[in-house]
Amino acid sequence: MTAPTAPERTGLLDTYKRAPVTFVAGRGCELIDDRGRTYLDFLAGIAVCALGHAHPAIADAVAEQARTLVHASNLYHHEPAGRLARELVERSGLHGAFFCNSGTEANEAAIKLARKWAYRRGETQRSTILAFRGSFHGRTLGSLAATSNAAYKEGFGPLPEGFAFAPFDDVAALDAAIDDRIAGVIVEPVQGESGVHVASGEFLAALRRLCDERGALLIFDEIQCGMGRLGTLFAFESFGVIPDAVTMAKAVANGLPIGVLLAGERAAGGLQPGDHGSTFGGSPIPCAAALAHLRVRDELGLDANVRARSEQLFASLASLARRAQEVLDAPRGMGLLAGLPVRAPYDVAALVAAARERGLIAGTAGGNTLRLAPPLIVSEQDVSRAAALLESAVLSLVPQPA
Numbered sequence: 001m002t003a004p005t006a007p008e009r010t011g012l013l014d015t016y017k018r019a020p021v022t023f024v025a026g027r028g029c030e031l032i033d034d035r036g037r038t039y040l041d042f043l044a045g046i047a048v049c050a051l052g053h054a055h056p057a058i059a060d061a062v063a064e065q066a067r068t069l070v071h072a073s074n075l076y077h078h079e080p081a082g083r084l085a086r087e088l089v090e091r092s093g094l095h096g097a098f099f100c101n102s103g104t105e106a107n108e109a110a111i112k113l114a115r116k117w118a119y120r121r122g123e124t125q126r127s128t129i130l131a132f133r134g135s136f137h138g139r140t141l142g143s144l145a146a147t148s149n150a151a152y153k154e155g156f157g158p159l160p161e162g163f164a165f166a167p168f169d170d171v172a173a174l175d176a177a178i179d180d181r182i183a184g185v186i187v188e189p190v191q192g193e194s195g196v197h198v199a200s201g202e203f204l205a206a207l208r209r210l211c212d213e214r215g216a217l218l219i220f221d222e223i224q225c226g227m228g229r230l231g232t233l234f235a236f237e238s239f240g241v242i243p244d245a246v247t248m249a250k251a252v253a254n255g256l257p258i259g260v261l262l263a264g265e266r267a268a269g270g271l272q273p274g275d276h277g278s279t280f281g282g283s284p285i286p287c288a289a290a291l292a293h294l295r296v297r298d299e300l301g302l303d304a305n306v307r308a309r310s311e312q313l314f315a316s317l318a319s320l321a322r323r324a325q326e327v328l329d330a331p332r333g334m335g336l337l338a339g340l341p342v343r344a345p346y347d348v349a350a351l352v353a354a355a356r357e358r359g360l361i362a363g364t365a366g367g368n369t370l371r372l373a374p375p376l377i378v379s380e381q382d383v384s385r386a387a388a389l390l391e392s393a394v395l396s397l398v399p400q401p402a
């Protein structure tokens with residue numbers, strides 16, 4: 001057992017391993033630190049700043065809304081939440097939206113929806129949520145119970161009961177895993193945190209079929225891979241499988257806190273007045289920012305950019321992995337969510353630090369994997385520059401012959 005560590009001198013509790021950089025500003029795909037150094041941001045706050053930093057349309061929407069109405073409570077209607085719900089419903093073809101403040105809360109809402117949906121149908125034995133190995137659904141206790149990584153759960157028990165796990169992307173294992181105790185199945189179409197693993201269309205289609213046949217709700221956690229990151233607004237559109245519920249957060253308001261549970265026709269009646277709520281959920285400023293985000297992504301034709309830049313990025317990463325086989329395995333991912341596995345004894349944290357020293361911000365994910373999730377507005381030059389900086393960082397790890 002390790003002893004509790006002292007809080008950092010900043011006054012923040014020591015819950016993150018923070019890198020020794022203080023960012024003071026951002027501009028498009030760049031971040032600027034307190035020494036005036038500029039970095040190319042290929043992490044975007046972990047898949048948050050889809051339109052990059054300090055986008056004028058987001059800044060204007062926030063400022064205007066702040067001068068108009070900041071909060072009125074969910075006991076009343078307000079225009080930004082109503083407009084955002086209608087936009088998301090129209091664009092997804094689903095039935096209704098519940099707004100909260102983060103990804104983990106969106107998943108809590110989805111878990112509650114699935115259980116209450118079964119309960120309302122009189123199926124009180126149907127309360128288990130099926131999740132998958134490698135999943136990450138958040139840090140609050142319900143979402144944590146649906147998260148497979150034991151390290152995140154250690155010491156926080158007892159966690160809520162009624163969660164089961166099946167192997168990810170394994171069609172054959174689903175038949176035994178989905179029975180009449182399963183209220184809902186929650187899956188990331190692309191697992192981000194575990195190291196960027198893309199589900200096959202066949203797996204997601206099998207989930208859809210079995211959930212229909214056996215009376216469970218199918219929930220897609222699109223918190224990291226949705227909101228345009230795969231080249232479609234909703235991740236499910238990239239796979240051609242329509243879930244009963246979708247959870248979103250991260251990029252929805254381009255950096256302002258919002259979480260969304262979208263429920264389809266079949267599931268929507270599961271939650272009724274009084275069943276769930278949130279004081280700040282869907283308050284006017286994040287909703288105004290999200291509406292501006294949707295407008296700008298249409299104007300820019302962002303999906304086409306994501307597809308073109310994705311092709312370029314994955315070609316560069318594959319070429320780098322071939323040339324640096326001692327350090328890297330072949331890249332994984334989809335759209336602008338990429339994982340580049342680092343081979344032992346090389347360490348992804350050292351690679352991320354070397355990239356940062358060269359002016360490139362990248363992230364880590366499980367399994368010693370480098371994670372790239374750049375703003376969706378990246379240009380061809382940005383991707384070329386990121387690839388060159390990454391190559392220099394990779395080469396710096398390999399001892400050069402004397």
Ligand SMILES: Cc1ncc(COP(=O)(O)O)c(C=O)c1O
Nearest residue numbers: 102103104136137138223224249
């Ligand atoms: C797939 C997925 N689900 C849920 C979450 C939790 O979101 P939040 O940190 O906003 O609570 C994350 C965050 O990384 C995520 O990637």
